[in-house]
Amino acid sequence: MDELPRIPTPWKLKWRRLRYRLLPVLTLIVAAMAAGFLWRRHAYISSGTGVVVGKEMQAVCSRDGVLRPVPRLKAYRPLSMFADVTRGQILAKDDDRPIRAALARIRADVDHLRTQLPSRMASATQPAGAADAQAALMAVEVEFLRLKAVEQTVELETHLLDLQDQLAVLDARNYLTTRDKDDLAAIDDAEEKRDDLEERLKACRATLDETRKKLDESAARLNSLPPVPVEIEKQLMPIRAAVSALEARLTELQPQIENLHIRAPITGRITAVYREPGQAVRAGEAIATIVAEIGDHISSYVRQDQGIIPTANMPVDVRVRRPGAVYMRTRVERVGPVFEPVPSQQLRNPRMPEWGLPVRIAMPPGMQVRPGELVEVRFRSNE
DSSP, rough: OOOOOOOOHHHHHHHHHHHHHHOOOOOOHHHHHHHHHHHHHHHHEEEEEEEEEOOOEEEESSSSEEEEOOOOOOOOOOOOTOOOOOTEEEEEEEEOOHHHHHHHHHHHHHHHHHHHHHHHHHTOOOOHHHHHHHHHHHHHHHHHHHHHHHHHHHHHHHHHHHHHHHHHHHGGGGGGSSHHHHHHHHHHHHHHHHHHHHHHHHHHHHOOOOOOOOHHHHHHHHSSSSSHHHHHHHHHHHHHHHHHHHHHHHHHHHHHHHTTTEEEESSSSEEEEETTTTSSSSSEEEEEEEOOSSSEEEEEEEEEGGOOOTTTOOOOEEESSTTOOOOOEEEEEESSSOOOOOOOOSSTTTTTOEEEEEEEEETTTOOOOOOOOOOEEEEESSO
């Protein structure tokens, strides 16, 4: 029996077989490739929790003494809980009465030593040689000019103490929240006193500079003359030592005068007050703690079981735990050297302690978060 011709398979049927057999395989391959591409582009290595860290510093007293309020204004109370302060703002003042008493004692000692110089001047004219007498007179003049410079410096420092009080009042003017009449009158009075004290300081500095210039010239002339006679040198030695002691005492007081005011080290809000005006304080003792209201960086931890090695400049996404918040790109600033216990607020299971490698993450630009706030952290793998 003759074979019948084969009926050709319709192209429609061939295409159906191709779709049933080949297309699923191709689709699987393309999907796997696309998944790998998207994973590398959008997936992250691991996620965790970070806490926002802000600057926290203490206002510290620089010397022993009694804390005093400054200035005395009704509407100005910077040293109080949750008060907003700015960097450099005056919070309180050390008691300046011991410094003023020390300056008064130095001035009295200068007057006492000045009474002894005429007798030394008379003794300087006794040597027979003219060169010896000139050297002796010049040595006495040098000590007289040194005493004069000390006295003028005491006057200058006293004016500086007075000026500090007026500047404190004017500094507080920038932080007053009310317009009390008494406070406004005190500010106007402080402005007048400030202008007057600045003029006095200008004159004192000019006079002191002139005295120091004469002292340098006299000391140079004394060095060019023959040595001072031994008898005169013995008489001048006690005065020279006393003047040197006065200069040392004055030098010791000057840093204390400059650091009388206790200022806020950073801009932020006071979260703790340890000493109130009227209480005794010790040098180096904190009187208040100030915390910045805006976070400085983010602290997170990478656990060992997460299988990643964080490095500096590693890309990170962070998101605030708020409705509608989106992830923001930032980077790792630094990585800690050793594994540490993870703080309780960052534990995945509060009942199970964990250890992790501390990571410091830069604050993303534009993210306004407060210190202590928790954020979600994702370490990216595509870069």
